[in-house]
Amino acid sequence: MELQERVDVTVFTDVDKERFLKKIYPLRKPAVLRGVPLGPCLEKWTVDYLSERGGHREVKIHVSSLPQMDFLHKNFVYRTLPFAEFVQRAAAVEHPEFFISKHESYYLRSLGEDARKEPANLKKQFPDLAEDFHIPPFFQSDQFFSSVFRISSSGLQLWTHYDVMDNLLAQVSGRKRVVLYSPQDALHLYLSGDKSEVLDIDSPNLERYPDFVKACRYECVLEPGDLLYIPSLWFHNTLALQFGVGVNVFWRHLSMDSYDKKDPYGNKDPLAASRALQCVERALAGLEELPEDYQDFYARRMVQLIQSRAYAAQPTQPAQ
Numbered sequence: 001m002e003l004q005e006r007v008d009v010t011v012f013t014d015v016d017k018e019r020f021l022k023k024i025y026p027l028r029k030p031a032v033l034r035g036v037p038l039g040p041c042l043e044k045w046t047v048d049y050l051s052e053r054g055g056h057r058e059v060k061i062h063v064s065s066l067p068q069m070d071f072l073h074k075n076f077v078y079r080t081l082p083f084a085e086f087v088q089r090a091a092a093v094e095h096p097e098f099f100i101s102k103h104e105s106y107y108l109r110s111l112g113e114d115a116r117k118e119p120a121n122l123k124k125q126f127p128d129l130a131e132d133f134h135i136p137p138f139f140q141s142d143q144f145f146s147s148v149f150r151i152s153s154s155g156l157q158l159w160t161h162y163d164v165m166d167n168l169l170a171q172v173s174g175r176k177r178v179v180l181y182s183p184q185d186a187l188h189l190y191l192s193g194d195k196s197e198v199l200d201i202d203s204p205n206l207e208r209y210p211d212f213v214k215a216c217r218y219e220c221v222l223e224p225g226d227l228l229y230i231p232s233l234w235f236h237n238t239l240a241l242q243f244g245v246g247v248n249v250f251w252r253h254l255s256m257d258s259y260d261k262k263d264p265y266g267n268k269d270p271l272a273a274s275r276a277l278q279c280v281e282r283a284l285a286g287l288e289e290l291p292e293d294y295q296d297f298y299a300r301r302m303v304q305l306i307q308s309r310a311y312a313a314q315p316t317q318p319a320q
């Protein structure tokens with residue numbers, strides 16, 4: 001059986017703004033940045049401190065019966081808890097009070113004030129905690145899009161997906177495994193919108209997803225204090241090896257007007273891309289008036305046109 005190619009994500013130490021911008025950012029490949037100052041959160045953010053300082057504001061959380069969250073069969077529900085209670089529950093293994101079962105798993109992806117309109121911003125939603133977390137000054141302030149709390153029960157696994165913003169994922173406490181796939185492996189990931197249908201990336205169903213082995217697996221384990229640079233469009237799948245607290249910062253790589261203004265999550269395709277996808281949908285609907293063999297033939301011509309006009313010349317080589 002064909003084996004999936006595996007690459008360790010490169011770890012960089014002594015990274016400052018200049019080194020990041022000159023040597024790491026332009027490669028557009030994931031990179032672990034170790035030892036970048038993140039502020040007092042590294043010492044301070046214990047469960048008790050977070051509960052005390054984060055307060056009782058209500059947070060919307062994912063609650064899942066199994067730690068592997070499954071968006072295809074929707075084995076999770078959205079519930080609301082006061083932040084302090086959520087943190088206590090997420091850090092525990094067994095729950096005297098629960099929504100689904102006493103071993104349920106929890107995950108917070110914090111939201112903006114009006115979740116449908118506004119991106120998350122730690123400074124606005126958690127001002128007392130935000131002062132402990134120093135956003136690495138690697139990009140211009142007008143490129144800033146959002147800062148998002150990512151708090152997970154031990155074992156929680158988030159499905160493989162991509163975002164359209166550049167991302168620095170800071171691991172503040174707990175260890176987290178992250179597996180990434182290049183945007184150039186999109187055809188091997190069996191996409192449903194921005195997510196991969198291959199949920200079990202460690203023992204995939206190859207009868208159903210035979211091309212998954214062709215995707216190169218980039219992997220790293222984040223330790224507390226590590227930052228992971230995830231360039232936009234890179235697919236990522238996270239597995240909390242312990243209860244963990246993280247913050248991710250999204251910022252714009254393209255000009256402001258390239259993005260959908262109604263996108264509080266940072267995962268709506270750039271405007272030009274979503275227009276192009278709509279055109280393809282319309283083109284395919286147009287082909288439907290022809291017999292099947294003609295549809296097949298003209299679909300193949302479209303593929304050839306797309307490949308010759310829009311594919312990058314060289315596939316991405318693993319980061320070194």
Ligand SMILES: O=C(O)CCC(=O)C(=O)O
Pocket residue numbers: 150151152158163167169176236238246248
């Ligand atoms: O580790 C997590 O909680 C997921 C992080 C993530 O998906 C992101 O930073 O975009």
